[in-house]
Structures are given as structure tokens and as C-alpha cells.
Amino acid sequence: MKAYLNSPLFGVTITIVAFLIGSYINKKTKMAILNPILLSAFAIIFILNRFDIDYETYNLGGRLISFFIAPATVVLAVPLYKNIRLLRKKWLPILIGITVGSLAGLVVIFVLCKLLRIDRIMLISLLPKSTTAAISMETSEEIGGIPSLSVAFTAVTGICGNILGEYIFRIFKINDKVSRGVSLGTASHVLGTAKAMEMGETEGALSSLSITVAGIISVFLIPWFMNLLGI
Amino acid sequence: MKGLRQLCIILLILSLGEILQLRFNMSVPGTILGMIILLFLLMIKVVKLKNIDSISTTLLNNFALFFVPANVGIMVYFEQVKAVWVKLLIVIIISTIVVMAVTGLTVQLLDRAISKQKKGGKHESLS
Numbered sequence: 001m002k003a004y005l006n007s008p009l010f011g012v013t014i015t016i017v018a019f020l021i022g023s024y025i026n027k028k029t030k031m032a033i034l035n036p037i038l039l040s041a042f043a044i045i046f047i048l049n050r051f052d053i054d055y056e057t058y059n060l061g062g063r064l065i066s067f068f069i070a071p072a073t074v075v076l077a078v079p080l081y082k083n084i085r086l087l088r089k090k091w092l093p094i095l096i097g098i099t100v101g102s103l104a105g106l107v108v109i110f111v112l113c114k115l116l117r118i119d120r121i122m123l124i125s126l127l128p129k130s131t132t133a134a135i136s137m138e139t140s141e142e143i144g145g146i147p148s149l150s151v152a153f154t155a156v157t158g159i160c161g162n163i164l165g166e167y168i169f170r171i172f173k174i175n176d177k178v179s180r181g182v183s184l185g186t187a188s189h190v191l192g193t194a195k196a197m198e199m200g201e202t203e204g205a206l207s208s209l210s211i212t213v214a215g216i217i218s219v220f221l222i223p224w225f226m227n228l229l230g231i
Numbered sequence: 232m233k234g235l236r237q238l239c240i241i242l243l244i245l246s247l248g249e250i251l252q253l254r255f256n257m258s259v260p261g262t263i264l265g266m267i268i269l270l271f272l273l274m275i276k277v278v279k280l281k282n283i284d285s286i287s288t289t290l291l292n293n294f295a296l297f298f299v300p301a302n303v304g305i306m307v308y309f310e311q312v313k314a315v316w317v318k319l320l321i322v323i324i325i326s327t328i329v330v331m332a333v334t335g336l337t338v339q340l341l342d343r344a345i346s347k348q349k350k351g352g353k354h355e356s357l358s
Contacts, residue, residue: 011300019296037295041302048306055307062300068290069297071241073262074248075287077269078280093341101334108326116318122311126322130330133298138260148304149312153323155302160327168328174335178342183335187327190294216263223258 005053011061018043032162032191037133037155073134076212083209090178094206097179098186098214099221105130105187106225121146123231127222129153132189135215139222154189161188162195181206186214237286240278244269 004010022039048058087094106127113123125145128136133154140150165184174180177200184192185207196207225231248265251257257264272278305312312319 015299015303016296019299023295037298037302040299041305044299044303045306048303055304058303059300062303065297066300068293069301070245070262070265071238071286072290072294072297074241074245074265074269075283075290077266077273078283078287079291080266081270081273081280084274090338090342093338093345096341097334097338100337101330104333105326105330108329109322112322112325116322118315118318118322122315122319126319126326129323130327133294135260135263137298137301138262142258142260146308148301149308151298151301152305153319155298156320156323157327160324161331164324164328165331168331169335172332172336174332174339176339176342179335179339182338183331186334187331192331212266216267219259219263 005057006060008061008064011058012064013061014044014047014058015040015062015065032159032194035155035159035191038152038159041152069134069137073138076132076134076215079208080212083205086206086209087213094178094182094210095213095217097182098210099217101183101186102130102214102218102221103225106222110225110229110231120231122149124226125149126153127226128218129157130187130189131215131218132211135219139219143223143226155191158188158191161192165192165195177202178206182210185210189214234285234289237283240283241269241286241290244272 018040019036022034022036022043025039026034026036044058047053048055109123109126109129112118113126118126121144124143125140125147127143127145128139128150131139131154133151136150136154137147139145140147161184165180165188168174169180169183174183180199181196181203184196184203186192189211193204193207193211197204245262245265248263248268249261251264252259252261269278269283273280
């Protein structure tokens with residue numbers, strides 16, 4: 001048994017099995033809060049704790065799966081390329097909107113962390129949370145955060161955006177399709193885009209474009225913001 | 232062989248991104264540089280969509296799976312998170328609402344202002 005646990009096969013297998021079950025539950029219940037990443041991660045943590053297996057052992061296989069984050073990030077260029085024509089007409093409002101919105105998010109995270117006395121390492125790990133998981137993890141690592149925490153924060157952010165999107169649009173009277181799409185993609189990446197696609201084709205395409213554009217902007221914006229405030 | 236060839240293109244671009252990042256000590260992650268390089272190559276049509284379509288579909292379809300092991304990593308920080316998780320949740324919910332509202336409103340207001348200006352400009356040229 002020990003030999004099996006200490007081979008990468010264990011980590012790879014348990015991850016894929018847990019993820020398939022998580023995706024199945026998510027699909028059946030259609031509830032954003034039952035997010036496949038969170039469900040499967042919690043299931044795996046539960047099993048590891050139950051059988052007293054440490055993270056290092058699990059990660060012998062886990063890191064083989066994590067490896068694919070890097071090439072998957074590169075191919076994010078493909079949906080961006082397919083949708084880039086949408087930028088042509090309204091590029092100025094879209095780019096300014098994404099930048100201003102992302103910056104507002106950073107300011108709010110900073111202020112709230114100070115008010116609630118959340119420590120620096122948590123604050124840093126929170127900063128990239130609106131970007132897609134790949135960018136969030138990479139940025140977190142680059143700015144001295146904890147990538148594992150950033151991934152979890154990112155998943156929770158996605159769920160929030162997915163659930164709250166419609167209410168926010170109603171309260172703030174955001175009626176325009178382009179604005180809605182950009183807003184969902186910028187604030188809550190892939191899960192926001194899932195909601196945008198339910199709203200309509202234009203919303204979906206703009207949301208998916210905004211994930212990557214917001215990611216690229218944030219990569220530059222976050223280190224600048226940290227420098228500015230001396231975080 | 233097709234899948235392998237496509238994977239190879241992506242890995243080479245990724246490597247270029249990582250090497251550039253290390254060589255020039257940039258604050259931008261190598262993967263993001265790789266993405267920007269790929270976007271550029273697609274736009275100048277050095278790389279065509281059909282050269283990378285199957286690998287990108289495979290990777291993007293399984294995107295969420297790749298983040299599971301990293302997420303399991305929070306078990307290492309369990310004690311740290313346990314003490315503050317309610318506060319963290321508050322920060323996440325409020326900041327997500329702010330990003331969404333500010334982004335949406337900015338795009339909507341600017342878009343209206345710009346189209347108004349354009350219409351105004353047309354009227355002037357007519358008169």
C-alpha cells in the first residue's frame with residue numbers, strides 16, 4: 001500500500017476520479033456553489049486526512065496534473081484571438097472599464113484587509129483573485145503570495161460572480177449586453193462567463209474575451225499597485 | 232502525431248516565454264508572456280488556428296482539472312485559513328461586487344458618452 005501511495009499514480013488517479021465525480025454533481029445539481037474544483041479538492045483533502053497521507057505524498061502525482069496549467073495558459077490566446085474582433089468597435093470603453101474595475105477591486109481588497117486586520121500574506125494572495133486561475137496562481141507566486149490560497153480564493157470569487165451577477169446588474173442598472181459580458185469576465189473569470197453565456201451570445205463572447213484581457217492587465221496592474229502602496 | 236506536433240508548438244512557445252522572463256527578470260509570468268507571444272503569432276499568421284486547434288481544445292476543456300492539486304494545497308495552510316475564513320469570505324464577496332459594478336458601469340457610461348459624441352460630431356459636420 002505504501003509503495004502505491006508513494007508513486008505518482010495515486011495522486012493522478014485520485015485527482016481525476018474526484019474531479020469527474022465533482023463535475024457530475026455540479027452538472028446534475030446545476031448549482032454554482034457546488035463548484036467541481038472546490039468539491040473535488042475538499043473530497044481529496046478529506047480522504048488524505050482520513051488515511052493520514054500528507055500533501056507531499058499526494059502531490060507526487062498532483063504536480064503532474066499541475067504541470068498542464070502552464071501550456072493551458074498559453075492557449076488562452078486562442079479564445080482571445082477568436083474574439084478579438086469584438087474589441088475593434090468598442091476597445092476604448094472596454095479596456096478602460098476593465099482597468100478601472102480591476103483597480104477598484106484591488107483598492108477594496110486592500111482597504112478591507114486593513115480594516116479586518118487580515119495579514120499581509122493573505123492580502124497578497126487575495127489580490128489576483130478576480131483573474132482566471134492560471135493567471136491568479138502565476139501572479140500570486142510572482143508577487144510573493146501563496147498560490148494554493150489564490151486558487152481557492154479565485155474559485156470562490158468565480159462562484160460569487162456567477163451567483164450575484166444578475167442582482168448586481170439589476171441594482172446598478174447595467175443593462176447593456178457588452179457591459180454585462182465585460183463585467184462578468186473581469187470580476188469572475190470562467191464562472192462569470194458561464195453565467196454570461198446563459199444571458200446571451202454577445203455577453204458570453206465578451207465575457208470570455210475579458211477574462212484574458214483582464215488577466216493581462218492585472219499582471220501589470222498588481223505589481224504596480226503593490227509598489228505604490230508599499231505592500 | 233498531429234496532437235504531438237501541436238503540443239510541441241505550445242511547449243516551444245511556453246519555453247520562449249519562460250526563458251524571456253528569466254533572462255530579463257520580468258515581473259510578468261513566463262506563461263503570460265507565452266500567451267502574448269502565441270496571440271502575436273496568430274495575428275501575424277505565422278501560427279495558424281488549425282496548427283494548434285486540437286491541443287487547445289483538449290487543454291481548455293480540461294482547464295478546471297489542472298487546478299485541483301493546487302487547491303488541495305490549502306490543507307497545508309488549514310490552521311491559518313481556519314482562523315480568518317469568515318473575514319476572507321467578506322473581502323471576496325464585497326470586492327467581487329465592486330469589480331463587477333465598477334467595470335460594468337464604466338463600460339456602459341463611456342460607451343454611451345462616446346457614441347453621443349460621435350453623433351454630435353456628425354450633426355456638426357452636417358450643419
